[in-house]
Amino acid sequence: MTETVEKELTAYLAERTGCEPAADQDLFASGVISSMFALQLVVHLEDEYDVEIIGPDLARENFSSVRAMSAMVQRLRADGAGGPGV
Amino acid sequence: MTDIPTEQATVHRLAVVGAGVMGTNIAVLALGHGLDVTLVDVDDETLTAARRTIRHKLKHAQLLDALPAGRPHGALTTTTSLSDVAGATTVIEAVVEIAEVKRKVLAEVSATVAPGTLLISNTSCVPVDEMAAWVVRGEDLVGVHFMNPSYLIRMVEVIRGSATGDATMTAVGRLLGALNREALVVNDAPGFVINRLLHPLINRAAMLVQDGVASAETVDGLLEGCLGHTTGPLRTADLIGIDNLVDSLRVLHERTGDPECEPCDLMLQKVRDGHHGSKTGRGFYDYQSATEGRI
Numbered sequence: 349m350t351e352t353v354e355k356e357l358t359a360y361l362a363e364r365t366g367c368e369p370a371a372d373q374d375l376f377a378s379g380v381i382s383s384m385f386a387l388q389l390v391v392h393l394e395d396e397y398d399v400e401i402i403g404p405d406l407a408r409e410n411f412s413s414v415r416a417m418s419a420m421v422q423r424l425r426a427d428g429a430g431g432p433g434v
Numbered sequence: 435m436t437d438i439p440t441e442q443a444t445v446h447r448l449a450v451v452g453a454g455v456m457g458t459n460i461a462v463l464a465l466g467h468g469l470d471v472t473l474v475d476v477d478d479e480t481l482t483a484a485r486r487t488i489r490h491k492l493k494h495a496q497l498l499d500a501l502p503a504g505r506p507h508g509a510l511t512t513t514t515s516l517s518d519v520a521g522a523t524t525v526i527e528a529v530v531e532i533a534e535v536k537r538k539v540l541a542e543v544s545a546t547v548a549p550g551t552l553l554i555s556n557t558s559c560v561p562v563d564e565m566a567a568w569v570v571r572g573e574d575l576v577g578v579h580f581m582n583p584s585y586l587i588r589m590v591e592v593i594r595g596s597a598t599g600d601a602t603m604t605a606v607g608r609l610l611g612a613l614n615r616e617a618l619v620v621n622d623a624p625g626f627v628i629n630r631l632l633h634p635l636i637n638r639a640a641m642l643v644q645d646g647v648a649s650a651e652t653v654d655g656l657l658e659g660c661l662g663h664t665t666g667p668l669r670t671a672d673l674i675g676i677d678n679l680v681d682s683l684r685v686l687h688e689r690t691g692d693p694e695c696e697p698c699d700l701m702l703q704k705v706r707d708g709h710h711g712s713k714t715g716r717g718f719y720d721y722q723s724a725t726e727g728r729i
């Protein structure tokens with residue numbers, strides 16, 4: 349699962365930015381994510397993985413690398429799956 | 435970021451007319467600083483899309499630490515009724531850059547609100563003095579040119595018309611203080627300072643692509659790498675909206691006669707093709723989707 353999300357995110361970033369980052373590469377520091385592209389990334393993660401990113405999860409460290417985004421997505425999906433009435 | 439006391443936010447009741455790119459940007463800036471906002475546009479479909487856009491832009495602003503930490507967001511109300519601006523302390527006009535549309539909206543707004551209500555036009559190019567003739571009290575009107583995206587760029591251009599009153603200048607200063615913006619005040623003229631410089635630059639950049647001198651990526655790359663332009667003129671065009679740019683260039687061309695302001699064929703073609711920039715998913719660049727590209 350982890351590997352799948354990381355692969356998907358890497359492919360998405362490669363397509364959208366022209367850079368294929370390593371899983372732990374700092375995407376802000378290396379310039380892969382610009383301030384303007386960050387909005388597209390939030391929308392993409394929410395739409396593609398059916399999660400809602402809110403509150404303290406909207407922090408740079410959760411978007412700083414493919415690995416960090418993958419971990420956040422999986423945590424949010426797990427939280428959603430375990431919620432009331434599911 | 436320097437925080438502004440929450441109490442300052444609560445004295446303002448903001449109405450924004452126009453739920454397009456700039457209207458939603460300004461709404462995000464205000465909501466994120468704790469101000470309540472009434473957003474007006476002509477149909478429910480536009481307002482539904484605007485709510486989604488605003489939700490995403492608030493997340494964008496938070497992710498980039500552009501909002502005061504821990505400040506509760508203001509409440510958003512959307513409406514298709516322009517009369518709902520009546521109770522606002524400030525009304526910001528952010529409709530398209532077509533003089534007749536602005537005239538109609540500003541006349542109706544000024545007839546609806548109480549005297550002394552701050553009237554702001556987020557005009558791109560139409561002079562404030564021209565708009566002052568359309569409102570009941572020209573002394574209440576001032577131009578504020580918010581940048582795009584308004585919640586990330588702190589500097590704004592304030593345009594004082596010849597009729598703009600001292601009380602209005604004080605009121606706009608207070609509002610911009612509550613929004614944590616920095617302002618520079620300029621005198622009135624078509625396009626003021628920013629767009630009198632920027633729009634002909636974008637038009638010329640598009641002409642260079644049209645004439646096959648360089649690709650959009652190369653033009654932007656040179657402006658970014660050599661002149662320190664952060665976004666490049668053509669990516670900036672995609673952010674502004676090429677349709678809006680063409681409208682603004684026409685306003686400038688009609689009022690200045692400057693041939694550099696006559697929209698070039700490539701820009702006109704993109705408007706005809708519906709390639710208006712990031713909001714439609716394609717402009718000088720391709721975006722994955724209009725939803726992802728919209729900002």
